[in-house]
Amino acid sequence: MSMQYVARLANRSLLRLSGKDVKSFLQNLVTNDLSRQQEGDVVYAALLTPQGKFLHDFLIIDRGDHVLLDTHAERAADLARRLTMYKLRSDVILEDANTDFCVFALFGDAVGASAVPAEAVLQYQDPRLATLGLRVLAPASLTEDAFTGVHPASQQDYDAHRLSLGVPEGGSDIQPEKNFLLEANFEELQGVSFSKGCYVGQELTARTKHRAKIRKRFLAFHLDGEIEPGDPITANGKEIAVVQGFSRPYGIALTRLKEWHAACRDDIPLSPEGLVISKPEYVVLPDDLDSEEA
Incomplete structure (x- = not known):
């Protein structure tokens, strides 16, 4: 039903x-x-x-x-x-x-x-x-x-x-004057145009889109436990993500893509125990996360 x-x-x-x-x-x-x-x-x-x-x-x-x-x-x-x-x-x-x-x-x-x-x-x-x-x-x-x-x-x-669904919002998840637009999945969420004229911050956003690697993205996670915004998520003791928002059991974390991908590939459990990071269905990630330049 x-x-x-x-x-x-x-x-x-x-x-x-x-x-x-x-x-x-x-x-x-x-x-x-x-x-x-x-x-x-x-x-x-x-x-x-x-x-x-x-x-x-x-x-x-x-x-x-x-x-x-x-x-x-x-x-x-x-x-x-x-x-x-x-x-x-x-x-x-x-x-x-x-x-x-x-x-x-x-x-x-x-x-x-x-x-x-x-x-x-x-x-x-x-x-x-x-x-x-x-x-x-x-x-x-x-x-x-x-x-x-x-x-x-x-x-x-x-x-x-x-x-x-892995959708971040300003005021709760996206940090003012810290996060960049494309890290927060704005392109896939229909929040930015790359064909309009100038706007405040347009030059850096366009350069990030067309030239730079986006090494961190907001990805979804699931945890049947407690965690707070700002808490680290680690693999083998190394930080791979930082919690941005959480409403049990779902959350969103700013995730280092190469490190997360390596943890998934090598089946390395994350800490806190039981936490799983996943790519939201709507997010598009590059195919070369294994490369040295990623």
Whole structure:
């Protein structure tokens, strides 16, 4: 029997951007191409440092006369501050939209739009990965009980689902000013364009894509035990990965690809005992992980 769940994502915050310059303002800043985005479309993107390091990720929701940014709640104030810094004389107004809207996730087997209540403002497939399920933008007063034929779930349940798929998020897994975009699987998660014009951090991101080796990637792991973000994962006493996020029994770790591949090839158990790192289905890795240059 298929099981479907709905969770209110309390760790998400919504920023409203309005004004005649909104589209061009964001297009010049973020990693994805918004030139073809139309009302109702949702695009995944990030804001980087000028040196190409990660700062914020968000879903950009086109509402016609304004745009909503669905981002991590604990980092929303910093995102608003940085956008304001870049705004200068652009006709862009930034506002908190959390009193008007909230975000739900519908996930599980055979998730259908029929579960979504009529009061919902917008429902859309998560643009990062289809198996993440649907997201629903709804009035802030709406509760899980308004959804039909689905089981109420917690934020932790949704995080476990997301981590089981190996999908990282800023604010919980991707570290600001430390991680690079392609380490966090942004290309496969539809979060970066390599054909649009310039944006903040574009040069380093493009160079990494076309010239450099990506030696570390966010990979999924499973552990029936306890572990914390920042804890090392080792093979034969040598660190091969660092935990970035965990919602038991699923987690995600920034993994040194060559060392992990060697441990898998040689059947070396990892520590903590019982921990297994695996490549998420959506991630594409190079074929030459055994080479000296990898």
